[in-house]
Amino acid sequence: MLSNIGIGLVTLILILSFLIIYTASLDLKTSRQSIEKSIYKLSLFQTTFTVLSFFTLIIGFMNSDFSLINVYENSHTTKPFFYKIAGTWGNHEGSLLLWINILVIFSYLFLVFNYNHEKKFRLYTLIFQNILILGFLFFLLLNSNPFNSIYPIPLEGLGLNPILQDPALAIHPPLLYVGFVGCSIYFSAAMASLVSGYDGKLFAQSIKTWVKISWCFQTLGIIVGSIWAYYELGWGGFWFWDPVENASLLPWFAITALMHSLVVLEKRNTLYSWVIILCLSTFILSVTGTFLVRSGILNSVHTFASDPARGIYILVFLSLMIFSALSIFFLKYKKENYNFNLKSRETFILANNWFMAFFLITVLIGMLYPIFLDVLTNKKISVGPPFFNIVIIPLVVPFMFLMAIGPKFGWIKSQNKINYKILFLILGAIVINLFIFYFFGNYSLLSNAIFIAAIFLILHSFLDARKLINDKNKTGLPRIISHLGFGLLVFFIGINHQFSLEEDFNLKVGEIKQINSYKINFENIRIKESKNYKAIIGNFKLTNLKNNLVQYLNPEIRIYSNPETLTYEAAIKTKITSDFYLTMSNVSRSDYYNIKFQNKPFMIWIWISALMIALGGFIRLTLKKNEY
Amino acid sequence: MNISISKIIIFSFVIFFLFVFWRGLKIDNNYNTLNLIGNRISNFQLTELDNDHQYISEKDLKKNEHTLINFFASWCAPCRSEHKYLLNLSNENKEIKIIGINFKDKKNNALNFLKELGNPYNFVGSDSDGKMSVLFGIYGIPESILIDSDLTVIKKIVGPINQFQYDQILELVK
8 A cells, every 4th residue: 555655656756757857957948037836836746745755754654564674674563662753764775765755855945045146057057956956856766665565564573773763763864865966056056157158157046055054964964873882882982984984974065065065156156166176076985975875885884874886877877978078068167366375264265175185085095995896806904094194184283274264255366464373372382282292191292282272273263262262254154163173173082082091801790990090890791671772781880089989880781672683882971171081791601791891081072072073054144244 | 178287197096996896896895704715825924922023924824734723702702602712722633833912902911811711722812902813804702713724714703612612623724
């Protein structure tokens, strides 16, 4: 029943896409100034049906309707209601439907909200966006249909992978999808701009809101994914340079560069080609990331989605996208002359873009090199954190300095002399760094540079914020919050990295282990029965010998029944100044448990400062007027 | 569109990338341990855990009738449970040489581990970044590989060695 409704709706969307492309092409030839009414209607119908099809699938999951293969494979009646719903996008087919939803909704909103832009440009955007929609619809129908039915209807489902049953993970995919798939609209707009010749300032104005929206959601999505990894995976860290994390970073670098250079295009009417390249590559990188993850070429926690047959489809689609984008770009490319004064804001924004491009290429190489080597020479290697840390971290130092002083410069040419304030702030940063270095332990020269640059950026942002209080014009606020957030993020990551305590050992019930000034007493274990799992809970008494403070930590080993899986839940005690992190895992054929104990300073501040970066973006969305 | 060198370069790059992706789809990502049996190991060189200047390489392995290469780490709990079998093996059968490869571990922890439980190894090599283990298709430790003097893999054990596998090893080296 649901299967038929779902397939019916998807078919309707498909027909509507063809109709939209057809009527839009007809409308292109007329000389009327406004877009024909019927196109709006078709687009609205398309959006409605798309949303309905998604709700149909959600209803299937809510009612545990196992006549749908997708529900059968990814749900179970005993699952908590919240995770039944989240299960809708916790699998490949369902998430593809969500993907199409975002494509369609963005297509409609772009059409409606950009009423004051040129008709031809809007129509072409609609056409390109609907070509993308068609591509994914065919993919859904031919290869990954969430509405496929199964007969006889199974009585019980196979269950959702327990590590996906986590609140952070329930919201992580929708956020990322708005972020990554949202890029599609300015991919289409960039193509339309090339074809219709609607360029420069006006083009920048037409896409800037959409760039901001997708930037905010991407940033937030990546942070939520990282939070999930920290609390759920039990690896004791928040960023692993895992291929999937890298895949999500690539479009983020591109979109961050785009967000900055778009301002130059809007204000100075230059950098058009570069902006177009960034528009195109942001979405291309999103799809590339999806391809690498979904095809199973990259091994990671997202393997739930891997299948080479899908890979071929996405790869063909990706190739078509890249080749058509490149061809149209080269066909329409006009040489531009850039003539920027060194001491101008344009120059600094360009510097930001160069840094972003460098980070992007580094991560891309680190991610693809093992694949290339494997394919071409059959050698298996892994590129891990050391590579990324060595290449990226030194560059973060000048990056942060430029981030602080760049916004100080005015457009075109600025009379800004070297400010005594800046020298004073650098001096302040050096003193604070010396203080940390002297009292809390020493670290390398590079770490010193990182701390100084981060503290400088933080101090500078505070100074900017203070100035803002007396200023009527508050448009600088989002930038200050985001830049301050970045400074704090680097600072706290640095502190966390330098002063973390980490220890692995084995303990039996009743045993005591002492690490530095901490005493860990494994007091007992108990067993808890829950709705869809059984848990072995350890009771650890943690005593800080310095101040005799006692805490209890209760890590769990959960045995899920559907599907049968073991997960290890970390016990995490979060405080303002530090996190205690303890996981236990059973040792087969022995009474011992393997314990991983960590004391991580300022963990919560890493999340707060990362969220600040995203917050800046969201505040900018609410402001009517921009800085600049 | 006029054709220029830069365009040709960009297009060839893209084609190359897409080609690699396409080939990448065909790689078998799940290491199949069976594939390894019968293969000869090569490029084998290890640094001693406690002494950076001491090496072991293929030449040394060829001198042994049989060599058991065991991947272990101090943080790995199942490694503890298999340790007694390794000790038994080194005590009872002098024919077989055991080489330990310390996988992604801290040196001091590894040395303490061996001090606490005893050292069954004729040579302990360090693989702190896990590169050597990747060469052997190791995807979780403990794992052990039995090779002959030809450097051909005759058995691979994934997970801790138990009594059954212990007996099998003895049977194979007889």
